[in-house]
Amino acid sequence: MPFLNIVNHPNSSHRNPAQNLYELLSSMRFAISLLTVLAIASIIGTVLKQNEPYPNYIMQFGQFWFQTFEMLGLYDVYHSSWFLTILAFLILSTSLCIYRNTPLMLREMRSFREHATENSLRAFSHQAEYTTSLPADTLTHRLGKYLLGQGFRAKLGAPGESGDILIAAKSGSYHRIGYLLTHTAIVVICLGGLIDGNIPLKAQQLLGWKKIETRDIPEREVSAASRLSPANLSFRGGVTIPEGAGADVIFINIADGYLVQDLPFDIMLKKFRVEHYPTGQPKSFESDITLIDKATKESVSRTISVNHPLVYKGIAIYQASFGDGGTRLSMKGWNLFSPTDQPFDMKGAVKQDTKLSNGGATYTVEFTEFRKFNIENFAGEDGGTSAMDNLNKFFQTGSTKRAQKDLRNVGPSFQYKIRDAQGQAREYFNYMLPIQFEDRWYLLSGMRMAPNEPFRYIRFPLDRQSNIDGFMRLRAVLLDKQTHPEIARHFAEFALQGEKTDPALRAKLVDSTIRILDVFASGGYEAMAKLIEKSVPAAEQDKVAQTYLKILESSTLSAWRIAQSRIGQPVVMDEITQGFVRDSLNSVSDLFSYGAPVYLQLAEFDEVMASGLQLTRSPGKNIVYGGSALLVLGVFFMFYIRERRVWLLVQPRLGTVLFATSTNRKTMDFEQEFNRHKTHLIVLLKE
């Protein structure tokens, strides 16, 4: 690499500091170091999740590290000042490198090096010498023809003092353009990227002209200091618009807050559509939007979808996400605290709150989400279906069942939080339609205490009419202590049917049944398990548990008869009824940890979707694309155009021809080519 040697061996002792700095900045060592730092910084940015809400980071790292990381700008590495500084240095360094190398390269490209001396040629690693008896002009003609035929450009030197004639040839000079193209491309791409980065915004923030808004306030109230004018050169932000509504701003999320970007037009969302494949996966997301230009009043209506944005006056509008725009919900509320068999009607809308009072306590129901489709995996749901399994849950810890896949579309669902007066909230997730498990149908309701937990599901069994009402009636009877004696008597009668038993035994059975029912009604299986653990020796716990369960189940059958007889319905005693009763017991027990005063059963909905749009203006895009084109072109030039030079020194005086060749990329092809030329030359130099 002769030309590099020229620049890379400066005699630094004679240079002043400015020149040394220039040397350093334009050196490849420096560039490679910058690239390494850039790569490491990029890795940090992928490992540490970027642009999360700040509370998440505080939870993850604790206050001290949170602040340290914030100071280092690690939550938004790629827009941090230091990262941008490295980029700026990379641009500077690469530009200097180009500035420094280009003149040399161009000179190299043009030059045939026809002034090479015999001595310098003899110093080449790839050279050979031939003797020949051909006359000089035949030789130069033949050799020249040969070189041109091999794709070289050649120059014939004037005969020297000794009569020597040098043919200097070269090929693939454009290789050098490759360097120019790739490195210019890097500069261009980085510049384009910086234009689209938030440099001007950062500057304005630093100067205190713009302030990030961190409060959750209506958009109209956001102050001018946190707003960006439509003239803003480059931005990228989003807005969510419900169907039938519009917007003329977008929000740009920065650090722990946002800025409001005013748009030069209004966007109205007429309709948002999701289409699904038969398997339930989403097939398309589309928004019918209308833009109305604020200045010209021009209006444009279009449907946008993923991969098909609308570009209007340099602003591109993308389908980015979707959500609920306030779906209206009608529900049946089942009071769980004072069990009744009648529901009350309730109305609500997603993203709105509804107050609920139960006696003295008031609750807020916050409807958070509605989904029309749900693909759920129900295989491997925690817990078996048998009562013993359920009871066992409280004796042992965690079950380790392998998760399997059983994906089904189970229809609509909605989600809400119930917040008590103290502000404590639990979250619920209810399916609208019943779901089948092992030929029995259930309504499912999931509950969780914290957003990062999975939902735990309660299954309400359906009665023969496929309603939840039967379960609610049974539950009302079962939890009503006043009816326990009646249930117990009914059960005893049934259990001892046909036997002539002594009344004392019967009374004992009635008593213990009442006791079991009372305990169950006070806390489900958990209460029963506690009682058994406390009052029964360990060795007999299992047996007693079995007996209690049998009594509980059978007496619940009686309770079911009583519940049904109150509405004048007969009870068919069969597998179905038994299953229903067992399931009901499980649900009743589970409801003790449900923690809500009501179960809200979705009766009807009127879906209103919202479309999440992303809007960008990125003037740097075309610069980046242009740079990319240069980059690709340059890479191919560098890799696939090989620069080679050949010198043939004809020395008529000695009857010899000296052949020397060089390249700036020593590859095997070059060796092969060298050998090929050698054999060709032998033939050419013969008579």
Added chain:
Amino acid sequence: MELTEKTLDYNARTSLLKSLSWFDWLYALVLAGGSIYAFQLYGNYMDAYEKGILFLAAAGMIWQGWFWKPFRVLLLAVAILSLFGISQYHGQLARAEQTFFLKFFFGSQTAIMWMSALFVLATASYWFALLTRSGFTARVSSAITWSAVVMGLVGLMTRWYESYLISPDVGHIPISNLYEVFILFSILTAMMYLYYELRYQNRQLGAFVLLVISAAVGFLLWYTFDRQAHEIQPLVPALQSYWMKIHVPANFIGYGAFALAAMVGVAYLLASKGILTTRLPAPELLDDLMYKSIAIGFALFTIATILGAMWAAEAWGGYWSWDPKETWALIVWLNYAAWLHLRLVKGLRGPLLAWWAVIGLFVTVFAFLGVNMFLSGLHSYGTL
């Protein structure tokens, strides 16, 4: 005085066009005819870009076949077998399990299993050839690798067809998820290897390159049997774009080339430590091959990343979002850029670069698998 051809009136170079045989022209004719026929059949369902891709792909394959002759035979074989396979379906997906030829050869799943088996067999065979210095076995190994490539491509073709049989709106080119791209990766890596095998007249490296392909096949089988990943899934909206058809193949030529370079690097390191030295090609050849495949990988990876950025600009609204996948692509790119600088600018050679190429593969694998497994972002199509 600069010499010009005019003054000398002589041209010894044979241009590519003049060197073409009748078979080359036949091949070109078949491809041109085939693409026109496909256009007439399906043109109504394509957008302008897809039409462009169809014809450019045909032109590209003609050029590829002229440039690398065995490619012509490969392509014709794949075309004939795939068309035969497709003719056996009679438009019914179920026939994949019933008809003899589909069930045992050309049904997509079967063909892919054939590919897997053949690649593993070829690996063993290449090793046998290497250890026993058997030239005949080495030639057999090449033949097995060629058949594996054929079966893999046929499998992809019939899979493509099958996806349309499931339902026209489900149909899509089979390079859309991790399962499919692993097949693509195996095929492309093998093809690049076979190209260099012919070019360097050297079959010893198959033992190494086929190892990485076998590893990919191992993953593929695990993914099939443990996760049922072979089921054809419809495309999520973000993937429904012509960009996928160019971005993904470009990427996987890049990955394949990097994998090839890494395995050559392994061979280089072993040879430099005196292991298998006499059985392996000379270090200069290994070094050269390593450079060539990193160069082609770098070029294609550059293109792929740019195409990815352009796609991102259309799908997500930003050509660069510093999403983990993008960022790791950049890291991979910077890594190989540094490799190339060291080799070409500093003139570095030897074990350091070989080690670097091997480590480069780990970085690449992380970008391609690890990101999906450990980091979350916009590119969450191929989760494990």
